[in-house]
Amino acid sequence: MNFNILRSIFFFCGLTLAHSGANTTETNPYHPDMCNLLKDFGAMTEKVKSMETRLKETEIYSENQILELQSKERTKIIFSATAGRGNAHIGPFNTDIIIAYKKVITNFGNAYSPVTGVFTAPLAGVYYFTIFYHGGRSYPHYLRMFKNNELTVFTADHKTESDGADNGGNAVFLQLQQGDQVYVSMAANTYVGGDDHTTFSGFLVMQT
Template structure:
């Protein structure tokens, strides 16, 4: 910018001085050539500086990509660590509950198959069992083991373990007099989100009291 202004001023001076004697006007062409040489040298220097800046920018761009790649790796590692923590947490799944929260009584008979809601929860590690619905929901794909016990006074009883909508095993007891009980167990391969519960068979009844005769328990054996 300074060079350009100087060059313009010089041209202006030379134009004004055209009416001056010949000796005074001879200096103008020489001054113009000097300014042109200076401008050429400055432009060459600017070109070198621009080239240097371009190289620096390219180097910064490469470094930025490297840092972004490193950031992506760190994010992936953090995500993997979080996944490992979650898997370790869901491996701790176990529950056990009895039918009645307090007192004693007989549940049933019902005119349809009815889900038993085991309200007296002793253990619910991982919170996979819901005492409001009687449903166990698998938090992760794996092998789970379940056991259920039913007690009855002087009657027939049958309780079925259900996976989603499929009947798995049934515990059955026929008692004409006094108290009797039956139990069953099963190991199931569950996908995350599968539900497991115990269903009282139609026209059956079950008994429970403070001794907890009717129970439902389960735990995760291992993930797969």
């Protein structure tokens, strides 16, 4: 309730009580109970206004929480994919190729493309990537992870007749800018297994 209205009520009630005290024998058309009722009504109105203010503050807080959760959801960038070619192996080829890991297991943020095999950073930050492969002894194995055109890490195994299947892998933290691309290249005249042993995964660790 407006403060001026409350002040008028209290002033009116004060006059009424004074009038009632000065002339107790005369009938008073403004009964003190009415003043008390008006005072109670004023106090109740103030409580309602206080509750409305608290509700508005709660709504603002809830909206901020929702926006924060939505922001966190947008920054959830995780992917994991396998070669996805069953028992068929990849290679050997007479030139280097980018491996397209076709079987996508997880792709939060849709930053990895199973068509091209390229991960494109949607946000600047520090990312963690891993590569693993499985292969036989018939050919050497040589996988290299690139950030744009820059070699970061690799994993390799030479051809040998003394062992059976080979497995290898590597991992790295990379600081990326928005739009940077990360992919795995297989060297010419090498090959890897095309099953779910051969994987490429990564996720955003922190924004920068």
